Amino acid sequence: MPRARSRRLDQVYGAIASPTRRAILTALAAGEVNVGRLARRFPVSFNAVSKHVKVLERAGLVSRSVRGREHWLRLRAEPLREASGWLARQRVFWDARLDALEVVLRDDAGGR
Amino acid sequence: MPRARSRRLDQVYGAIASPTRRAILTALAAGEVNVGRLARRFPVSFNAVSKHVKVLERAGLVSRSVRGREHWLRLRAEPLREASGWLARQRVFWDARLDALEVVLRDDAGGR
DNA sequence: TTATTATTCAACCGATTGGTAGAATATCGG
DNA sequence: CCGATATTCTACCAATCGGTTGAATAATAA
Numbered sequence: 001m002p003r004a005r006s007r008r009l010d011q012v013y014g015a016i017a018s019p020t021r022r023a024i025l026t027a028l029a030a031g032e033v034n035v036g037r038l039a040r041r042f043p044v045s046f047n048a049v050s051k052h053v054k055v056l057e058r059a060g061l062v063s064r065s066v067r068g069r070e071h072w073l074r075l076r077a078e079p080l081r082e083a084s085g086w087l088a089r090q091r092v093f094w095d096a097r098l099d100a101l102e103v104v105l106r107d108d109a110g111g112r
Numbered sequence: 113m114p115r116a117r118s119r120r121l122d123q124v125y126g127a128i129a130s131p132t133r134r135a136i137l138t139a140l141a142a143g144e145v146n147v148g149r150l151a152r153r154f155p156v157s158f159n160a161v162s163k164h165v166k167v168l169e170r171a172g173l174v175s176r177s178v179r180g181r182e183h184w185l186r187l188r189a190e191p192l193r194e195a196s197g198w199l200a201r202q203r204v205f206w207d208a209r210l211d212a213l214e215v216v217l218r219d220d221a222g223g224r
Numbered sequence: 225t226t227a228t229t230a231t232t233c234a235a236c237c238g239a240t241t242g243g244t245a246g247a248a249t250a251t252c253g254g
Numbered sequence: 255c256c257g258a259t260a261t262t263c264t265a266c267c268a269a270t271c272g273g274t275t276g277a278a279t280a281a282t283a284a
Contacts, residue, residue, distance in 0.1 A: 006131050013129035016199075018242085019118050029205055036260060048243055050262070055241095069251040069260045077206045084199040087128075091196045093141055094189045130272085148230060160273055162232070167271095181230045181281040 005082070011059035012083040020044070021052050025061065025075065034070040117194070123171035124195040132156070133164050137173065137187065146182040 001009075016022055020042060027038060039049035053073060056062040060079040065072050128134055132154060139150060151161035165185060168174040172191040177184050 006134075009134070010129055010131060013125045017122055017125035017129055019122060022118075022121070022198075025202065029202070029209060031209075034260080045244065047245080051242075071261065075206050075209075077203065080199065080203050080206060084196070084203045086134075087192065087196040087199055090137065090141070091189065091192050094187050094192060097141055097143075097187075157274065163272075183231065
């Protein structure tokens, strides 16, 4: 795996490891929101939300367009696609291996 | 989302946010390995690897069976399946929304 | 029994994280 | 211009993280 891709994965998984940030993402899935309106929905300070947004932005999951004094946030799907891809590949890989292992174990138990 | 499920997601995404831990998982996909043999493959100390394994274990991604003085590690696929599910659902959801948005923008641009 | 091996546990360190509060900056509305 | 609003920036704090080293524990080998 190329270094850059790996770092991107680090950032994306790190970003979505926080329930607050996952909630922000799902909130953003309904459409563009500015930081203030977004922050009002969460039980933490405005500044905390602003920081979370920055983490999501660094991971490439959110983009920002400044209109006047408001900053409007929008989802970026591409990095999510990569992250989802790694997990999905691993999953099928594991499932195949674990299924195979189970067969071996079952046959082994039945055989003797 | 139930609290327990959310915490599990936190742990899984947190666990795979580290490249070393992702490498451990792919190493483990080839079959059971004990901690020592696993550690020899990585450029960090035995203890560091031992800690990483514990993180993966807490996330439910790895199980351990102690045989004599050796601890053998094995993948657990279930939590990965959940994690992959959340991402996949989000991805589909986003893609749909962003495609729709793109259509709106394109039509808008063409229409006037 | 005694050494050696496999592993965790405990303590420590520096960097990062998630939160706060307050100051600085820029835009909007009167 | 002046006050209110939207936001970031800076500084701080406690907690967690990723790493190290050294001691403790338990099983194997001599």
